[in-house]
Amino acid sequence: MCKLSCAYNGHMIELTYNPIDISRLLEVVSNPACGAEVLFVGTTRQWTSHPHASGDRTVETSHLVYEAYEEMAISQLQALADQARSQWPVQAVAIVHRLGKVLPMEASVAIAVGCPHRAEAFEAAQWLIDSIKHDVPIWKQEHYVQPAGATPVSAEWIHPTSGSCHCESEHTDQISQLPQQAPRLQRETKSTQSQQMQQQ
Amino acid sequence: MQLEIQFFAGAAEIVGARSIELTVPDGSCLREAIAKIVAAYPNLDALAARSRWAVANQFVDGNFEFFGRSAKLAMIPPVSGG
Numbered sequence A: 001m002c003k004l005s006c007a008y009n010g011h012m013i014e015l016t017y018n019p020i021d022i023s024r025l026l027e028v029v030s031n032p033a034c035g036a037e038v039l040f041v042g043t044t045r046q047w048t049s050h051p052h053a054s055g056d057r058t059v060e061t062s063h064l065v066y067e068a069y070e071e072m073a074i075s076q077l078q079a080l081a082d083q084a085r086s087q088w089p090v091q092a093v094a095i096v097h098r099l100g101k102v103l104p105m106e107a108s109v110a111i112a113v114g115c116p117h118r119a120e121a122f123e124a125a126q127w128l129i130d131s132i133k134h135d136v137p138i139w140k141q142e143h144y145v146q147p148a149g150a151t152p153v154s155a156e157w158i159h160p161t162s163g164s165c166h167c168e169s170e171h172t173d174q175i176s177q178l179p180q181q182a183p184r185l186q187r188e189t190k191s192t193q194s195q196q197m198q199q200q
Numbered sequence B: 001m002q003l004e005i006q007f008f009a010g011a012a013e014i015v016g017a018r019s020i021e022l023t024v025p026d027g028s029c030l031r032e033a034i035a036k037i038v039a040a041y042p043n044l045d046a047l048a049a050r051s052r053w054a055v056a057n058q059f060v061d062g063n064f065e066f067f068g069r070s071a072k073l074a075m076i077p078p079v080s081g082g
Helices: A022-030 A071-086 A118-135 A189-197 B011-013 B030-040 B044-051
Strands: A004-009 A012-018 A035-044 A046-052 A055-066 A092-098 A100-102 A106-117 A139-146 B002-006 B021-022 B052-055 B058-060 B069-076
Touching: A012 A046, A012 A071, A022 A035, A022 A106, A035 A118, A035 B069, A055 A092, A071 A118, A106 A118, A106 A189, A106 B011, A139 B011, B002 B030, B011 B044, B030 B044, B030 B069
Parallel strands: A012 A092, B002 B069
Antiparallel strands: A004 A012, A035 A106, A046 A055, A055 A100, A055 A139, A092 A106, B002 B021, B052 B058, B052 B069
């Protein structure tokens, strides 16, 4: 199978084993009612710094392998796109996530949101990526560059502990109790969220 | 009843299989099913304790009751997409 996709309720939701065509996402969300299209691209990081008591340790990633519970991932992504549209004046959402092997600097995920104005587009895009990182059944296996002369580092599946995320949104740890919970980003934090998004 | 349990990522690695079948008493709830799964695969205990579970593409809680002669369940360890 090459890709799993759907055009659903005006959204484009896709899981693909091929490189993501970023420009296509912007085409999908472009709309005469929109004055703002926000595109978020999550890329595979080559160098990651881990805090250690004896000083930060930097590891080099050779590649990632993504795996999904595909049918549930698609249905969760649809639900998130719908939720974004009910919470903000979102005209269209496009989400594409890579599966299989992804090399450093390649896009792992891309999200595009089209809205009448920029503040709500930044907010909705940020909420979507934060929610994907918590609620969509996709996992990465990290493969490391082997350090010369040192003990080999084996590949590992990443299963984050709660609180270790880098989200701006507030998340509850008990989402299993609330399968259809409302978006967690508060509107009063709007200006801060938009600024942070622009700085990334 | 017969339960088919799907595993992904680190959970599939621990179990050594993408799915297994397990017989549980009729009317079992998810909490009882998890106890049975962990008893069969003790190495899964720590990851199971911080995983979510899904039936028919929806997250369900420990009180979820299975019905019928067979059902499908998926273990969703902490996700790391994006």
